[in-house]
Amino acid sequence: MTTTNRLSQIFYHYASPATFYPLAGKMIPVFVVLAALFGIAGLWIGLFVAPTDFQQGEGYRIIFVHVPSSWMSMFIYCVMALWAGIGLTMNTRLSSMMAQALAPTGALMAALSLITGALWGKPMWGTWWVWDARLTSELILFFLYIGFIALQASIDDPRRADKAGAILALVGVVNIPIIYFSVTWWNTLHQGASVSLTKAPAMAQTMLWGMLLMALCFWMYSIAVALIRVRAIILERERHTEWVKQLLAGEKHAGA
């Protein structure tokens, strides 16, 4: 019982924007450095070490951006919906801010996935776009992100904006399993999953390593950018509180 109390104490301690703001500031450089390291390693393996593909030649190398961005677009949505859901049930301000901070990065990942997919599809399949289940559901995911951002921006009262956004985000979660399983449920032009949890990966080892390193890079990048954004949101929303006024006054003082 005491340990759970202790845990919830820690949770509520860092759920306060005033304590999370400096913590996030300390975490950002770590994730930026990690993103750069993983990115360099991943690109190096992907572009120089990994062998060419027996069918697609060099063209398959877009996979090192396409697959990680697709994974991230789905994963970020789940995390965003989770934070929005926590904000809705527990009324913790910071959770809703986290959801708001994640949305643009998620939208970027979905857009990147769609664009690299089109660039890959044209030379390999012979078309930029088909309305198959995988491509269409990923496009819907992109629209969900845009809808979430637009809905939040259109409501002036941040509390009500959070609530409306949270409901949209939670409803949209239905789309995630549809994207993931679309290639097994229906006939699609899109090929099956590159990496599956149930069977051994069908791709060459070095290719897989390149892809996983790039995925880690995208993770670190997303965390870093979300933290930077959440700090800006905290300052904006808490600008009337004492601690932000003191912080800004102190910065002004230091600058002068």
Added chain:
Amino acid sequence: MKPRHKRAALIVGALISICVAAMFVLRALDSNIALYITPTEVAAGKAPVDKAFRIGGMVKMGSVERKELTVHFIITDTAKEVPVAYTGILPDLFNEGKGAVVQGKMDAKGLFVASEVLAKHDENYMPPEAQHAIDKAQSAGTGAGTETGAKP
């Protein structure tokens, strides 16, 4: 029950009902979501008449024939076959024994006149040497002519 427990229960309940609703919608739309039908479904008369549709399958080994600008080939799912004619540029990955999706209409003689041919590849990415090794092993094991690569 605290209000936040109530809210949590409400949200979980709503999510479950949305999932169930989505499942029913997707089941109802099932055949409409599929990008293509298979040659077996064509043989069973499931293809629309006088309307463009797509067939997906594998290009039969040794079936590709070029007559001037028109390419003739057979698309198969190993059970049934559909002859296809197409005039135009084929994608680079189009090849015998590989997956393809063709869009077009069936003519009166049962020839599928395609207006678009797309190549379908699978999720097996490997270096050329690995593919050679697999080919060698298969031709040694089962004799020549085993079709490898894309499943339909």
